Protein backbone atom coordinates (compact mmCIF):
# COMPACT_ATOMS: atom_id res chain seq x y z
CA UNK A 1 0.00 0.00 0.00
CA UNK A 2 2.69 2.48 1.05
CA UNK A 3 4.82 1.52 -1.97
CA UNK A 4 1.81 2.17 -4.21
CA UNK A 5 1.31 5.61 -2.65
CA UNK A 6 5.00 6.48 -3.05
CA UNK A 7 4.88 5.45 -6.72
CA UNK A 8 1.94 7.84 -7.17
CA UNK A 9 3.22 10.58 -4.87
CA UNK A 10 2.17 13.43 -7.19
CA UNK A 11 -1.44 12.22 -7.28
CA UNK A 12 -1.45 11.61 -3.49
CA UNK A 13 -0.17 15.10 -2.75
CA UNK A 14 -2.53 16.68 -5.28
CA UNK A 15 -5.55 14.90 -3.75
CA UNK A 16 -4.43 15.88 -0.22
CA UNK A 17 -4.07 19.48 -1.38
CA UNK A 18 -7.45 19.69 -3.12
CA UNK A 19 -9.22 17.91 -0.25
CA UNK A 20 -7.70 20.16 2.41
CA UNK A 21 -8.32 23.29 0.30
CA UNK A 22 -12.05 22.48 -0.10
CA UNK A 23 -12.58 21.62 3.58
CA UNK A 24 -10.76 24.75 4.81
CA UNK A 25 -12.45 27.04 2.24
CA UNK A 26 -15.84 25.84 3.54
CA UNK A 27 -14.65 26.38 7.14
CA UNK A 28 -13.62 29.95 6.23
CA UNK A 29 -17.15 30.61 5.00
CA UNK A 30 -18.81 29.06 8.05
CA UNK A 31 -16.60 30.38 10.88
CA UNK A 32 -14.55 33.39 9.66
CA UNK A 33 -12.28 35.17 12.16
CA UNK A 34 -11.99 38.44 10.20
CA UNK A 35 -13.98 40.35 7.55
CA UNK A 36 -11.75 40.67 4.45
CA UNK A 37 -10.55 44.27 3.94
CA UNK A 38 -10.05 44.01 0.16
CA UNK A 39 -11.47 42.31 -2.91
CA UNK A 40 -11.34 38.57 -2.30
CA UNK A 41 -11.38 37.62 -5.99
CA UNK A 42 -8.42 39.88 -6.79
CA UNK A 43 -6.32 38.35 -4.01
CA UNK A 44 -7.26 34.77 -4.80
CA UNK A 45 -6.49 35.11 -8.54
CA UNK A 46 -3.08 36.69 -7.89
CA UNK A 47 -2.10 34.52 -4.92
CA UNK A 48 -3.03 31.34 -6.77
CA UNK A 49 -1.37 32.66 -9.94
CA UNK A 50 1.85 33.13 -7.97
CA UNK A 51 1.43 29.65 -6.50
CA UNK A 52 1.21 28.11 -9.96
CA UNK A 53 4.31 30.04 -11.06
CA UNK A 54 6.23 28.95 -7.97
CA UNK A 55 5.05 25.36 -8.29
CA UNK A 56 6.14 25.16 -11.90
CA UNK A 57 9.48 26.66 -10.91
CA UNK A 58 10.53 24.46 -8.04
CA UNK A 59 7.92 22.55 -6.07
CA UNK A 60 8.28 19.65 -8.45
CA UNK A 61 12.04 19.85 -8.01
CA UNK A 62 11.62 19.45 -4.25
CA UNK A 63 9.36 16.45 -4.54
CA UNK A 64 11.59 14.81 -7.12
CA UNK A 65 14.87 15.53 -5.32
CA UNK A 66 13.53 15.21 -1.77
CA UNK A 67 11.76 11.90 -2.25
CA UNK A 68 14.41 10.49 -4.59
CA UNK A 69 17.25 11.49 -2.28
CA UNK A 70 15.57 10.07 0.79
CA UNK A 71 14.77 6.79 -1.02
CA UNK A 72 18.40 6.45 -2.02
CA UNK A 73 19.68 7.34 1.45
CA UNK A 74 17.30 4.90 3.12
CA UNK A 75 18.39 2.12 0.72
CA UNK A 76 21.99 2.88 1.73
CA UNK A 77 21.15 2.73 5.46
CA UNK A 78 22.40 6.30 5.79
CA UNK A 79 20.74 8.71 8.22
CA UNK A 80 19.27 8.90 11.71
CA UNK A 81 16.15 6.83 10.98
CA UNK A 82 17.86 3.67 9.65
CA UNK A 83 20.67 4.09 12.19
CA UNK A 84 18.27 4.15 15.17
CA UNK A 85 15.97 1.43 13.78
CA UNK A 86 13.18 2.67 16.07
CA UNK A 87 9.48 1.75 15.68
CA UNK A 88 7.65 3.58 12.90
CA UNK A 89 5.81 6.00 15.21
CA UNK A 90 9.03 7.00 17.01
CA UNK A 91 10.82 7.49 13.68
CA UNK A 92 7.95 9.66 12.43
CA UNK A 93 8.08 11.79 15.58
CA UNK A 94 11.83 12.20 15.06
CA UNK A 95 11.22 13.27 11.45
CA UNK A 96 8.57 15.75 12.61
CA UNK A 97 10.87 17.31 15.20
CA UNK A 98 13.94 17.49 12.92
CA UNK A 99 12.05 19.00 9.96
CA UNK A 100 10.13 21.39 12.25
CA UNK A 101 13.46 22.55 13.69
CA UNK A 102 14.88 23.00 10.18
CA UNK A 103 11.83 25.01 9.08
CA UNK A 104 11.98 27.13 12.25
CA UNK A 105 15.65 28.04 11.72
CA UNK A 106 15.09 28.71 8.02
CA UNK A 107 12.12 30.96 8.75
CA UNK A 108 14.10 32.98 11.30
CA UNK A 109 16.89 33.43 8.77
CA UNK A 110 14.35 34.59 6.18
CA UNK A 111 13.44 37.40 8.59
CA UNK A 112 16.97 38.16 9.79
CA UNK A 113 19.01 38.23 6.56
CA UNK A 114 18.03 41.29 4.47
CA UNK A 115 18.44 39.52 1.13
CA UNK A 116 16.26 36.61 2.25
CA UNK A 117 13.73 39.01 3.77
CA UNK A 118 13.25 40.62 0.32
CA UNK A 119 12.10 37.22 -0.96
CA UNK A 120 10.03 36.31 2.10
CA UNK A 121 8.38 39.78 2.20
CA UNK A 122 6.22 38.68 -0.76
CA UNK A 123 4.49 36.23 1.59
CA UNK A 124 4.05 38.89 4.29
CA UNK A 125 2.81 41.57 1.87
CA UNK A 126 -0.68 40.05 1.74
CA UNK A 127 -3.00 42.59 3.36
CA UNK A 128 -5.53 39.91 4.26
CA UNK A 129 -5.01 36.46 5.69
CA UNK A 130 -6.70 33.36 4.34
CA UNK A 131 -5.83 29.98 2.88
CA UNK A 132 -4.52 31.52 -0.37
CA UNK A 133 -1.89 33.43 1.66
CA UNK A 134 -0.23 29.99 2.01
CA UNK A 135 0.67 30.08 -1.68
CA UNK A 136 1.90 33.66 -1.84
CA UNK A 137 5.57 32.75 -2.04
CA UNK A 138 8.13 34.08 -4.50
CA UNK A 139 9.68 31.31 -6.65
CA UNK A 140 13.16 32.23 -5.39
CA UNK A 141 11.98 32.07 -1.77
CA UNK A 142 10.62 28.57 -2.37
CA UNK A 143 13.95 27.64 -3.90
CA UNK A 144 15.76 28.81 -0.74
CA UNK A 145 13.34 26.79 1.40
CA UNK A 146 14.10 23.72 -0.70
CA UNK A 147 17.87 24.21 -0.44
CA UNK A 148 17.64 24.70 3.35
CA UNK A 149 15.43 21.66 3.87
CA UNK A 150 17.45 19.14 1.88
CA UNK A 151 20.27 18.79 4.49
CA UNK A 152 17.69 17.94 7.18
CA UNK A 153 16.06 15.37 4.90
CA UNK A 154 19.49 13.90 4.20
CA UNK A 155 20.25 13.80 7.94
CA UNK A 156 17.10 11.73 8.53
CA UNK A 157 17.35 9.28 5.62
CA UNK A 158 13.72 8.32 6.32
CA UNK A 159 11.68 6.06 4.03
CA UNK A 160 10.05 7.94 1.16
CA UNK A 161 6.60 6.79 2.36
CA UNK A 162 7.20 8.49 5.74
CA UNK A 163 8.30 11.73 4.08
CA UNK A 164 5.31 11.59 1.74
CA UNK A 165 2.93 11.25 4.68
CA UNK A 166 4.64 14.19 6.40
CA UNK A 167 4.41 16.33 3.24
CA UNK A 168 0.70 15.57 2.74
CA UNK A 169 0.00 16.47 6.37
CA UNK A 170 2.16 19.55 6.20
CA UNK A 171 0.36 20.86 3.10
CA UNK A 172 -2.98 20.55 4.88
CA UNK A 173 -1.51 22.09 8.07
CA UNK A 174 -0.08 25.06 6.11
CA UNK A 175 -3.50 25.76 4.61
CA UNK A 176 -5.25 25.52 7.95
CA UNK A 177 -2.73 27.64 9.89
CA UNK A 178 -3.16 30.41 7.27
CA UNK A 179 -6.95 30.12 7.19
CA UNK A 180 -9.41 32.82 8.15
CA UNK A 181 -11.16 30.53 10.61
CA UNK A 182 -11.81 30.79 14.31
CA UNK A 183 -11.70 28.26 17.08
CA UNK A 184 -13.18 28.67 20.56
CA UNK A 185 -10.56 30.55 22.60
CA UNK A 186 -10.34 27.84 25.28
CA UNK A 187 -9.76 25.16 22.62
CA UNK A 188 -7.09 27.21 20.83
CA UNK A 189 -5.30 27.74 24.15
CA UNK A 190 -4.81 23.98 24.58
CA UNK A 191 -4.34 23.08 20.92
CA UNK A 192 -1.48 25.54 20.39
CA UNK A 193 0.69 23.47 22.71
CA UNK A 194 0.72 20.74 20.06
CA UNK A 195 0.12 22.36 16.68
CA UNK A 196 0.33 25.81 15.05
CA UNK A 197 -3.27 27.13 14.97
CA UNK A 198 -4.64 29.93 12.73
CA UNK A 199 -4.65 32.37 15.68
CA UNK A 200 -1.03 31.40 16.48
CA UNK A 201 0.19 32.02 12.93
CA UNK A 202 -2.01 35.06 12.16
CA UNK A 203 -0.02 37.03 14.75
CA UNK A 204 3.09 36.39 12.60
CA UNK A 205 1.37 38.24 9.71
CA UNK A 206 0.49 41.27 11.84
CA UNK A 207 1.95 44.58 10.54
CA UNK A 208 3.62 45.44 13.87
CA UNK A 209 7.16 44.23 13.65
CA UNK A 210 7.39 42.82 17.16
CA UNK A 211 4.66 40.42 16.11
CA UNK A 212 6.00 39.81 12.58
CA UNK A 213 9.25 38.67 14.22
CA UNK A 214 7.54 36.06 16.36
CA UNK A 215 5.73 32.73 15.96
CA UNK A 216 8.07 31.33 13.29
CA UNK A 217 6.88 27.73 13.59
CA UNK A 218 4.76 26.25 10.81
CA UNK A 219 3.78 22.77 12.00
CA UNK A 220 4.45 22.20 15.71
CA UNK A 221 5.01 25.31 17.87
CA UNK A 222 7.57 23.85 20.25
CA UNK A 223 10.65 25.74 19.03
CA UNK A 224 8.94 29.12 19.48
CA UNK A 225 8.30 28.17 23.10
CA UNK A 226 11.84 26.80 23.52
CA UNK A 227 13.60 29.86 22.05
CA UNK A 228 11.22 32.48 23.49
CA UNK A 229 9.83 33.73 20.16
CA UNK A 230 6.17 33.02 20.90
CA UNK A 231 3.75 35.96 21.13
CA UNK A 232 -0.01 35.95 21.50
CA UNK A 233 -2.62 38.66 21.05
CA UNK A 234 -5.99 38.75 22.82
CA UNK A 235 -8.58 36.97 20.72
CA UNK A 236 -10.71 40.11 20.30
CA UNK A 237 -7.78 41.89 18.53
CA UNK A 238 -7.58 39.31 15.73
CA UNK A 239 -10.58 40.76 13.87
CA UNK A 240 -9.18 44.30 13.75
CA UNK A 241 -5.37 44.07 13.77
CA UNK A 242 -3.62 45.19 10.58
CA UNK A 243 -2.20 42.45 8.37
CA UNK A 244 0.64 42.90 5.85
CA UNK A 245 3.57 45.30 5.42
CA UNK A 246 3.39 49.08 5.60
CA UNK A 247 5.37 49.73 2.40
CA UNK A 248 3.45 47.35 0.17
CA UNK A 249 -0.26 47.95 0.58
CA UNK A 250 -1.23 49.19 -2.90
CA UNK A 251 -3.16 46.98 -5.34
CA UNK A 252 -0.24 46.98 -7.79
CA UNK A 253 1.92 45.26 -5.14
CA UNK A 254 -0.53 42.36 -5.05
CA UNK A 255 -0.82 41.83 -8.80
CA UNK A 256 1.10 38.83 -10.11
CA UNK A 257 3.71 41.02 -11.84
CA UNK A 258 4.03 43.17 -8.71
CA UNK A 259 4.54 40.09 -6.54
CA UNK A 260 7.27 38.72 -8.80
CA UNK A 261 9.06 42.11 -8.85
CA UNK A 262 8.57 42.97 -5.17
CA UNK A 263 11.98 41.61 -3.98
CA UNK A 264 13.70 43.96 -6.41
CA UNK A 265 11.90 47.13 -5.27
CA UNK A 266 13.31 49.73 -2.93
CA UNK A 267 12.99 48.57 0.65
CA UNK A 268 13.06 51.80 2.64
CA UNK A 269 13.85 51.82 5.46
CA UNK A 270 16.23 48.86 5.18
CA UNK A 271 14.94 45.88 7.11
CA UNK A 272 18.06 44.47 8.74
CA UNK A 273 16.27 42.43 11.33
CA UNK A 274 17.52 41.06 14.59
CA UNK A 275 16.53 37.45 15.03
CA UNK A 276 13.70 38.17 17.42
CA UNK A 277 12.23 40.44 20.05
CA UNK A 278 12.61 43.81 18.31
CA UNK A 279 10.10 46.40 19.46
CA UNK A 280 10.79 48.85 16.60
CA UNK A 281 8.30 49.52 13.81
CA UNK A 282 8.26 47.86 10.37
Ligand SMILES: [Zn+2]
Nearest residue numbers: 107111120204
Ligand atom coordinates in the same frame (compact mmCIF):
# COMPACT_ATOMS: atom_id res chain seq x y z
ZN1 LIG B 1 7.59 35.02 8.06
